[in-house]
Amino acid sequence: MGAEFDRDISVNAIAHPSGGEGAYSADLSGGWVVGGGVNGGYLLATIGNAIRETVPAKPDPFSISAYYLSASVPGPATITTAIKRDGGSVATVAAELTQDGVSRITALATYGDLSALPDQHETTATAPDLPPREECVPNAMAPERMRTIAPMMERFEMLFHPDHIGWAVGQPSGRGVISAWFRLKDGREPDPLSLLTIVDLLPPVTFDLGRPGWAPTLELTVHVRAMPAPGWLQVRHATRNVAGGMFEEDCEIWDSAGRLVAQSRQLARLPRG
């Protein structure tokens, strides 16, 4: 089994630079570059991995909130962690990712054990209405120019709903919805950490509003709601409120067993231009 993703998000315990609790080194992979920075979801999974190391008995993110302070670059990074509370079935941890002393992301998270939760689900949300994969539009068809701007596209297969890909040929639907089938190319099956990345991998939903370009995230919160089953995922981005130069982007991830395994929302700035 390929483990490119696991290598990319790996962290190593180091001495804390200022005598605090947890500290980890990471090497941010150039493979997750998109536009002028490193993908925010990949960074979140790397931070999420450091938090998992900090509270190993509570391995899974129930909720994680990241505030993006400055654009990360490929290469060395330090992640510090501090336990805010560890008691009962959950632990809450603060984390910060810095590069050369510059803070990139500050985050809070509550971790627990998804496999210890009751096997209960009553979901009125509905999965994306994706056609069979052979009728969808693969990201492998993206033009060379786009693949150069977004090397991260080599990391995964993304098969777009044909009704949500008009923006690629200058015909955005204007509805503010993009959905796609998804899996990592290295064959790695989804787990709670990879979901933290996958919520941020589709193009900004503003592409479907006729506003292409980079949409910098201010804040991203992910709730992992169940352990994902192996296989293809279905991912949907949607926005319902563009205002004051910002928009919210909601993401849902559904697994191959038909369960809603992650819900996220981010607040992002509209692309310029």
Added chain:
Amino acid sequence: MGAEFDRDISVNAIAHPSGGEGAYSADLSGGWVVGGGVNGGYLLATIGNAIRETVPAKPDPFSISAYYLSASVPGPATITTAIKRDGGSVATVAAELTQDGVSRITALATYGDLSALPDQHETTATAPDLPPREECVPNAMAPERMRTIAPMMERFEMLFHPDHIGWAVGQPSGRGVISAWFRLKDGREPDPLSLLTIVDLLPPVTFDLGRPGWAPTLELTVHVRAMPAPGWLQVRHATRNVAGGMFEEDCEIWDSAGRLVAQSRQLARLPRG
């Protein structure tokens, strides 16, 4: 004009207990008690007020995320703040509320100036379909027993959609939606800080699923999307995924001008029983 709410969320700068940046004292009002604790939205507005004092040139919460660590009690509290980044049009601040040295809430927020944003809005979300106020069910009709459990109900007028109040007479709809007209009783008009409270004031949406009782919040993120106009607000709670003993509760607040002024999501535990 009444200013009970402003008094209740007021903070005073004090010397930092451990030599850090901002520190404030607060006196948590017993008027916001609900069940076994103090309302999480009221606590969030108090923290939000301390953050405003920390970065006064950026007075409005664009996004704030709170992780609830232990139940607060009425009385003295300390809020410490630390600026994570202050540059350009926004500032990101960490804050923590403690009582007697016990951490109650840890939070992150990005603040800016809502009045400086472009007056742009393209909203496909739709306002709650509330009947005229005289056809709605006022919280003043709540039984004495409930008013004793939730003294905070004296702070506001809440006029429920008649289709979303069946739970009050043992007939929950099962849809997972509650909506209501809202205003503070003291006549104070809505502002970005009061919105942080109002997203958490309706009964837990699980009441409408036939699961009454206290639903402790793990995490709550609020995005304030526009400066609210004076007058009555429309508030809607909804959930679409109850799983593993937890549920997400989405809240929208619409102002009297018909704008979506706040969106929030929280992850909470299902009531026991």
